Amino acid sequence: MRHTRTRARAVKAGILAAVVAAMVALVGFASRPASADLLNDRQKWLREAQAGLFLHWGMRTSPTFGSCTTWENAVNNTSQTGGRWEASKWVNAAKQLHTKYIVLAVFHSRLGYARAWPSKIPGSCATKRDFLRELLNAAHAADLKVINYMTDDPSHHNENGPEYLNSAAYSAFKGRTIDITTRDGFGEFSYDNFIELLDKYPDLDGFWIDNDNAVWERRGLYAHIHSLRPHMLLSNNNEDTPEMDTVSHEQKTGMTPSYDMPQAIWTPAPRLTEPDYKLPTSGNWWFSGGDSSVDRKLTIGRFLANAGSSMKSLMAETAMVNGDFPSQQRSFNSFFNSWVSPIWSALDKTQGGGYMYGGLKGGSFGNGAYGFTTVKQVDGDLLKVDPSEQYIHVVDPPTNGTVRVRDNGYVVSSVTNLRTGAAVNFSQGSGFLTLTGLSGFDPFDTVFRVTTTGRVGIYPVGSVTATASASRSGFPASNLVDGSYLRYWDNNNSVPVTITLDLGSVKKVAYLAINQREWSPTHNRTTFGRAEDSARIRNYTLQTSNDGSSFTTVRTADMPSTRGVSFIDFAANTRFIRLRVNSTWASSDVPNFFHKLGIDEMFVGSDFARGGIIQPPPPNRFEAENATVSAGSTIDSNHLGFSGTGFVNTPNAAGAFVEWTGVNATAGTRTLTFRFSNGSTAARPCDLVVNGGTPMSVNFGTTANWDTWSTVSVSVPLNATNNTIRLTATTAGGAANLDWLEVS
Ligand code: GCU
Ligand code: CA
Secondary structure, eight states: OOOOOOHHHHHHHHHHHHHHHHHHHHHHTTTTTTOOSSOOOHHHHHHHEEEEEEESSSTTTOOOOOOOOOOHHHOOOSSSSTOOHHHHHHHHHHHHTTTTTEEEEEEEETTTOSSSSSSSSSSSBBBBSSSSHHHHHHHHHOEEEEEEEEEEEOOTTTSSSSSOOOOOHHHHTTOOOOTTTTTHHHHHHHHHHHHHHHOOOOOEEEEEEEEHHHHHTTTTHHHHHHHOOOTTTEEESSSOOOOEEEEEHHHHHHHHSOGGGGGGOOTTSEEEEEEEESSSSSSOOSSSOOOOOOOHHHHHHHHHHHHHHTTOOEEEEEOOOOOOOHHHHHHHHHHHHHHHHOOOOGTTTTTTTBBTTTTOOEEEETTTEEEEEEEOOOTTTTEEEEEEEEEEEEEOOOSSOOEEEEEEEEEEEEETTTTTTOOOOOEEEEEEEEEESSOOOSSEEEEEEEEEEEOOOOOOOOTTTTESSOTTTTOOGGGGGGTTTTSSSEETTTEEEEEEEEEEEEEEEEEEEEEOOOOOOOOSOGGTTTTOOOOOEEEEEEEEESSSSSOOEEEEEEEOOSSEEEEEEEEEEEEEEEEOOOOOOSSSTTTOOOOOOOTEEEEEEOOOOOOOOOOOOOOEEEEEEEEEEEOOOOOEEOOOOSTTTOOOESSSSTEEEEEEEOOOOOOOEEEEEEEOEEEEEEEEEEEEEEEEOOOOOOOOOOOSSOOOOOOEEEEEOSSSEEEEEEEEEEEOOOOOOEEEEEOO
């Protein structure tokens, strides 16, 4: 690992990738250019994984070796404690850590540039024993992937004395003079090694590439890898290069809480990101002697924080010469295995919740509690989640046994403690799921399994339109409400900027939700002496209007800079909602983020979800939304308290009707009950016709408002099967809003 990548360059690359991502989305997958790998089937295993094991190991593993042969002899020495190197040592550690891949960093600038395979290319150490082949075979037998690390950098060629690179040998092999201690010469040497690996190890699962080398770029290395070995995954350290499947982000510190590394990451999903971090508290990325402790709280917290943000934990351990791990790492591995196994279902094949995939929102859970949420992935789909299976991970417990989680519109039907199986008391309202009476917290993660019946109270895509006072070309305001986070709106550096949403008519509103683009960090980068880097919204003014020209201010406030969806709760009946962004968090001395606002998606909630067990509808209920309706009627869901998926809103005209067919009952005189709402000022009578018989007038009186429901019942003769029941409006008001018909 190096740390030379400049932030400005990485961020610029991030913007480039974002632009490419947006272009990809616009042209669609079928015609997607081969170079842009935002989404690709070869990523499936990594998207389903939570973690990898990062192993730096080589000639400079303590006690450090100047000679390739001496090092390999030491690796193979059977008389040392634990015996010689065997691939099983690493496969076992990877399994204990519940990782799905091993990144093998031997051809590394700080580790002596050794190749862990017998190479035909002279120029640096190459082993006689084929460690890479042995590792590939053992890993694949255990359903693990192996990614080989490649360095771009010759600058450490004689670090601490010995010369690790042999330009003379490589020149003789190539038939011309090449100095492989220069970037270009090394680019050629390493390029040849890529080609050798592609040829000799066709089952290798990919490359982890430390930064970039101009020779590789000139020769189109990445496109070559993709065309020759389409299954191979490419990861890059720090740089968001479009051809790469994965962007790695080196270990981040300075967050609050300290384990929340995603706060420092600037690569937006669905790009694959892989924060990497060292498990041993002290020492190098490789074993440099000693037996460093592993901070359990920090390490497990990072694992969970990454999982809760759909990021992959690349966990670095420091294998010794014979492949064994120092004892404190060994004991962490076995502890982690026993700790995580009982809750693994809450992490396996999940995405982080509260992002554009959906799900409850992680972060602060109130009363000092902090944690993350995960949602099960849908099999075989790179982006979809299954809202019925969600998890709350309480990493820092609350002071009082109560946890409050933003429900993001999901209707919760049950909550259990995953470790104990015990049912948990909960309630839902005002946008929050509240768990109460909690005790017996796990020191690292108390996991609650949450089942939901899906999302309610959100105006559907297509029913809201958006305009903005400024938009970068190609990133229009319509991207805000298109239901896709592959397309986003960009403010074109304009602040203040206003976004206006139009609901089409005056409707009930409970909140505005905003998924800002996850392309900038959210933590305070005090190390740079700056208050904040985030490109996110800071001060805003929220306004409403029924006519689109005269607006009333609801509030002016600051929005916290956090990852995931943000909510502005306010109760209103309005057609237009205007968000005026007065300022963003990044200050002007952070030009990469200053006034650069991106928003993936905005949505409007009509109502908050209400929790509790959802009763299945009684079998004698026939929802109006399933009936036949007259022209111009709509199935609406904009008023509270309906059953099923909505209610019927007929046009305001005599003759409008709703007709239920195929209604089965017990033959004889039965009671028909209609559930309706009528917030107008006049009754809305209808003619009731049963099986084509004589019309009978039924009065649908007024209700307090359109959110209040009432019922009216009549007795009619019914057949045993296939009854047709029709209500036809007899006045100019049309029918009341109709929710259902019940037969008893
Ligand atoms: C309002 C109300 C509708 C209702 C309509 C009506 O627009 O929101 O749900 O159907 O009035 O008068 O019929
Ligand atoms: Ca109506």
